[in-house]
Amino acid sequence: MLTIIDYDAGNTYNVQKAFDFLGVKTELTADPEKILASHGLILPGVGAFAPAMQTLQARGLDSVIKQAVAKGTPLLGICLGMQLLFESSSEYGQHAGLALIPGKVIALPAKKGFKIPQMGWNQHELRQSDSVFAYVAQEYTYFVHSFYAQCPNEYLVSQVEYSAPVPAIVRNKNVYGFQFHPEKSGQVGIKLLRTFVEEVVEA
16 A cells, blocks of 8 residues: 655645556545555655745644655655655745755756756766666656756666756655656656555565
8 A cells, every 4th residue: 555645735636547547546645644554655855845845844744754764665756745745945046845855955056057946858868877767768757847856866766868967866765755746657667656655565
């Protein structure tokens, strides 16, 4: 059983449908007991960093997520959900994140020829050849975002080039992040979700 964390900021319907396609049962919930009992967690997200983080805190889910991760539960953050995994964001002021991966979230730089937000398909450049996601090298996935993470190279699995090098897949032990939308990325996205499910099973 995978749990999709409900905090009113996620593209939850399409994420659930993607896991349904894989034959993987999911439950959308904000119940701390269910989250702590889950085999794997999904933190989706669409919108702005600050209100998303405030909702997690108001529901006590920030501490629940950290408890689950501390006991080894795999966690996957998607899009905004990935950005929340970092220490801070400068989106509309300075805001603290979950601090599960070292790094910060900042605005994509304005650069001639690049529209903000990045919206569309972009190609992955692999940074960790021994990653379980190594097959993503040179593949395309679908992005929609105006902010991006900066993190130490040891957590960077793949990146894409836009107006700056953008971390696309990150990992810190049992914490995973996809800046793109796997549920909108065709067969490659489905394969990436399947790999995360396999990581959950191994854990």
